[in-house]
Amino acid sequence: MEKEYAIGIDIGGTNTVFGIVDHRGDTLYRGAISSRKYEQVEDYIQELYEALQPAIDQVGGIQTIKGIGVGAPNGNYYSGMIEYAPNLIWKGVIPISRLMTEKFSIPAALTNDANAAAVGEMMYGAAKGMKDFIMITLGTGVGSGIVANGHLIYGHDGFAGELGHTMIIPNGRLHQGTGMHGSLESYASATGVAYTAKEFLEQRPEQPSLLRNYPVEEINSKVVYDCAKQGDAMAIEVYEFTGEILGMALANFVMFSSPEAIILFGGMTKAGDLILKPTREHMEKNLLPIFQNKVKLLFSELKESDAAILGASALVWDLKE
């Protein structure tokens, strides 16, 4: 029987989304489980296995599926292992490809979640036809996938493209997960946005804000978004500050690989112009003239979960029989 389907799995810091994809890139089935519920990765994979069974049966059983493609933070394409991912609950080195193969009895391949999203975007989304672009995922963390000369940059060891951990503000904000100071992720992630909001509230006791209607411990990026949408000045300024940092970082990335476009992806992009405008302004401001007004700053054209599922599933078609 021809193996005409691939499973695509995107492991995020909070949730895992998965789907069954055909050769044309149509996602036939989608599902999601929590990435945080099980401390033992084996238990997590068991739940994933059970969640996928009905869909696998529906497409004609495991024998119709060529393999599993997995996108995960710090997922190493070369080794098939997730290595020391600060935003996942499983610490150390997780041989995820091997565990998947053992559980599902089909081959598995792994890459960085943002690399997977970049491939999805290149095949089916806003980067279709582009040979040089950077994908930035703005979610619980900040990830990235870099395409140059039409190929993902994996680097010497498979770990290229950790732009969320580049340092933007020397001696800046502490990142709880990594212990680093001033990294992009500590500002431009959903976590960073919530942190900035709390910082503003504390630093400016005199400034009124809708954010003050919430107990401090309940302030998250969604609350900031809701308040900004209602015109709250402080919440809007949280996005302006976030865009300033993100824009400075993007300018540095442009001077590295001079991409045709930067594609922003993930939960934070729901904020639309609230985040896009200040980001673009500060990116341009920090670029050498030869780079100015050239780089397209775009939102992903794929549904948030789809790009990563599609990109991860694309790994499968390259698997050896």
Next chain:
Amino acid sequence: MEKEYAIGIDIGGTNTVFGIVDHRGDTLYRGAISSRKYEQVEDYIQELYEALQPAIDQVGGIQTIKGIGVGAPNGNYYSGMIEYAPNLIWKGVIPISRLMTEKFSIPAALTNDANAAAVGEMMYGAAKGMKDFIMITLGTGVGSGIVANGHLIYGHDGFAGELGHTMIIPNGRLHQGTGMHGSLESYASATGVAYTAKEFLEQRPEQPSLLRNYPVEEINSKVVYDCAKQGDAMAIEVYEFTGEILGMALANFVMFSSPEAIILFGGMTKAGDLILKPTREHMEKNLLPIFQNKVKLLFSELKESDAAILGASALVWDLKE
């Protein structure tokens, strides 16, 4: 007659070095002229033409030479033009490939000077056999050439690899040439080192230093080097400060493309461990654990002028007849 030679030309901010290279990478002839003497680029090319004539005659005339490869700051591989190079005296857009071809009557190709050096290093130097490395040139300015998957990253428009202009210190030191604040080049270039020394002298009127034996306007990177070699504490600290900034920058670059090695090249590397030790220390300190103690930080193994000449000449072998 077989065209068995190539001319390699490296245009630096201060000097231009050139040579005639054979297929094996042996440089048969070397020479140099000033890059600053002529405000009109045509006059500069005339002097270059005259300086090369004796060597061209020696190898059997222009008919034995396949073409000219040029490395220059902001040299664009795609267009053959030098575009708005802040460290050259010719402003705007200079169609250097066309001017060379018109003068010498043989084909010419252009790339970024640091890209040329990277190719030279990959073919004949410390990066031999490497597929992923970054070349950083520390001279009058700071340039870079990035190799990933065995190929130079040119980017969408040919301008990739301007790492000297990435911003390391927000609102930091003003770069006179670009008007940008806090870029790597404003600290880690020869110009930056001299500036740091002057800043230290002014900020610490009470601290004795050999640097005080020089009139302020005569302090340059060579003076700082000489004083540091004699054990002068302030001059040594100038290198420590420079290495701190450079190390932070290199950490960011590693998290971008995860290279096997970073090769340092150019006049500043004469300082040896004075610059290498603090750079390595601060690079490691700013890396995520998955990147630590993996990246080789090396000095170029080629003579300063040779890598760029060899790399530039290598462009010629790919030229269409």
